[in-house]
Amino acid sequence: MAAALAPSVAGKRKPWDLQGRIHDLNERIKGLSGEKEQLSLENTARLQELERLAAELSEERTKNSELSATVSELQSALSTTEAKLNSVVSERSSLTLQLTSAAEQVQTLHRSLAEATGALAGLRLERLALMEARESLEAQRATLATDKEQLESTATALRAKATEQEAHLSASEQDRRALHNSLQELKGNIRVFCRLRPLLPAENAPQRPFLRLPDERTIEVLRTDPESQRETVLSFSFDRVFPSTASQAAVYVEVSQLVQSALDGYHVCIFAYGHTGAGKTHTMEGDEDDERRGIIPRALRQVFQTSQKHPHLTYTMVASSVEVYNETLRDLLVPPSQADKAPPLQLKMASKDGPVTLANLTEVPVMSAQHIDQLLQCTRKNRAVAATKCNQRSSRSHSVFCLDVTSHNTHTKLGCRGRLNLVDLAGSEQLSVSQSAGVRLREAQNINRSLANLGNVFLALSNRSGHVPYRNSKLTHLLMDSLGGNSKTLMLLNISPREDNIAETINSLRFATMVNRCHIGTARKHY
Known part of the structure; x- marks a missing residue:
């Protein structure tokens, strides 16, 4: 349409051709009027489209507000859910650790039980051996008691004999000293x-x-x-x-x-x-x-x-x-x-x-x-x-x-x-x-x-x-x-x-x- 409104450079009127120039202007006015109507129609359509879009925008804004509120609610719910999830995860970790510890304790108890069972068996054997040893020692004790009585009797006799010999030795030593003293006195030295x-x-x-x-x-x-x-x-x-x-x-x-x-x-x-x-x-x-x-x-x-x-x-x-x-x-x-x-x-x-x-x-x-x-x-x-x-x-x-x-x-x-x-x-x-x-x-x-x-x-x-x-x-x-x-x-x-x-x-x-x-x-x- 712009090309139709522009005068042809090749067909440019001479300055002195007024009628031609008026004719050209009228043609141009007709073209512009058609163009105006066309633009008016387009403008009306666009205004209608704009109103529609404004209505849609308003509706979208309403929906957006509703969605924002929904998102806020969902985010709040999500935060609560995440907190619960974290708590559950933490509790799960704690329970997992407890379970692992309990499993280890169970294993330890199983080992201890096995060791205790083995030790108990050993103690039972040792108890049997000790009972046998005790019976043997009781028999030895009885024998030693008899030997002790005999040895004490012998020791008493030996002590008496030793005392007698010590007394005899002491008396002999006293006699020796007395005789030596007498000898020295007789010698006068x-x-x-x-x-x-x-x-x-x-x-x-x-x-x-x-x-x-x-x-x-x-x-x-x-x-x-x-x-x-x-x-x-x-x-x-x-x-x-x-x-x-x-x-x-x-x-x-x-x-x-x-x-x-x-x-x-x-x-x-x-x-x-x-x-x-x-x-x-x-x-x-x-x-x-x-x-x-x-x-x-x-x-x-x-x-x-x-x-x-x-x-x-x-x-x-x-x-x-x-x-x-x-x-x-x-x-x-x-x-x-x-x-x-x-x-x-x-x-x-x-x-x-x-x-x-x-x-x-x-x-x-x-x-x-x-x-x-x-x-x-x-x-x-x-x-x-x-x-x-x-x-x-x-x-x-x-x-x-x-x-x-x-x-x-x-x-x-x-x-x-x-x-x-x-x-x-x-x-x-x-x-x-x-x-x-x-x-x-x-x-x-x-x-x-x-x-x-x-x-x-x-x-x-x-x-x-x-x-x-x-x-x-x-x-x-x-x-x-x-x-x-x-x-x-x-x-x-x-x-x-x-x-x-x-x-x-x-x-x-x-x-x-x-x-x-x-x-x-x-x-x-x-x-």
């Missing part, structure tokens, strides 16, 4: 015991054993010549030799019979000899522990306890204690604070051969065993002790603890007077080894001098010389009664296990051998 002390914790054992104890009466020293490397065996015999393992009690058993003599009216002297560090003070004093008590506290306790056993005998005991320090007599029962004010001790003799007495000596009556312990503590506290190169705690004096015992028999009206002298000698020292100087040097010189004088006394006694030099030192003068034949005398030689002390050990053993040969006569009872 000074008895000598030798004790080897054990190594101290700080000491090293010798590379080779140089001391041997073949029996209870012999000790051997193995000495090697440094040049020829020749080994020499020196053998020494004494009344008793104690090994390093001997306890304080074992040593005292051999001494106790001699201590008893003091209660029987005899003078008894027990003294310890040996070089510094050989264990003299340990043997004589020991320490406060009961098992480690030495001879002095054990002897004094024995005397006191024995004196309490006989109701018809009354005893009076008086104790004193003296030390010889640098050739000076000191009273150990006088406190050090009062020592300067106390009168000096003086050795006196009533006659040429009379007993030796000490003027101005403190004498304390003994009332109990505890009193004895107190006196011993007092003497230990007051005694001169110091450290040297040879010994950490060296006794620098000789000490003599004396207990005078007077007994009275209320039946016979008779009495006797005994004396117990317990002597702890200071140790001999080689000055080149001890390296003493000053006060220690003077102490060592006096100790060695007094021990040398003691050796001279024993030498004179051994040679049965007409003159015995008792008065050459305070120590020998003080012990004159114990060494001069009116006493039962025992020397306890103490030696060290250290090889570097071998020279002092040999000298001590030779000295003790000389002492053992000394004849001092038979002791007399004092009434």
Whole structure:
């Protein structure tokens, strides 16, 4: 239609052809009018179509609203359904797990049941075996009960026999000691015991054993010549030799019979000899522990306890204690604070051969065993002790603890007077080894001098010389009664296990051998 309305370019009128041009315009108007009608019809149709579409749109909108509401409801229902589904799924999972667990438990129970069934069968078999074993054991028990009765009867008989044999052995040992004591008294010799002390914790054992104890009466020293490397065996015999393992009690058993003599009216002297560090003070004093008590506290306790056993005998005991320090007599029962004010001790003799007495000596009556312990503590506290190169705690004096015992028999009206002298000698020292100087040097010189004088006394006694030099030192003068034949005398030689002390050990053993040969006569009872 647009092509019909457009004038043809080829048929364009000339400007001067008005009629033609009017004709063309009329034609054009007709075409436009037809076109208008056509457009009007089309417009009407389109308006109708638009109204229809609007109605349909309105209807669709209504449906859409309804569908939206339905969708919302369905979505809500779907959410609820999904929630229920999730819950059901979760519950299903839980139930599945429970079912799986239950199935496993069932399997476990089945296995346990099978095992229990097997174990029950085993237990039944074991029960049967145990019942059989029980019957067997009952039979054995009956047999053993019979055997036990027989063994108890045999053991009772053996115990009785053992007791009888022990009593016989003890009696035999007592007889042996009594006979040995009588033999020694008849011989009139000074008895000598030798004790080897054990190594101290700080000491090293010798590379080779140089001391041997073949029996209870012999000790051997193995000495090697440094040049020829020749080994020499020196053998020494004494009344008793104690090994390093001997306890304080074992040593005292051999001494106790001699201590008893003091209660029987005899003078008894027990003294310890040996070089510094050989264990003299340990043997004589020991320490406060009961098992480690030495001879002095054990002897004094024995005397006191024995004196309490006989109701018809009354005893009076008086104790004193003296030390010889640098050739000076000191009273150990006088406190050090009062020592300067106390009168000096003086050795006196009533006659040429009379007993030796000490003027101005403190004498304390003994009332109990505890009193004895107190006196011993007092003497230990007051005694001169110091450290040297040879010994950490060296006794620098000789000490003599004396207990005078007077007994009275209320039946016979008779009495006797005994004396117990317990002597702890200071140790001999080689000055080149001890390296003493000053006060220690003077102490060592006096100790060695007094021990040398003691050796001279024993030498004179051994040679049965007409003159015995008792008065050459305070120590020998003080012990004159114990060494001069009116006493039962025992020397306890103490030696060290250290090889570097071998020279002092040999000298001590030779000295003790000389002492053992000394004849001092038979002791007399004092009434």
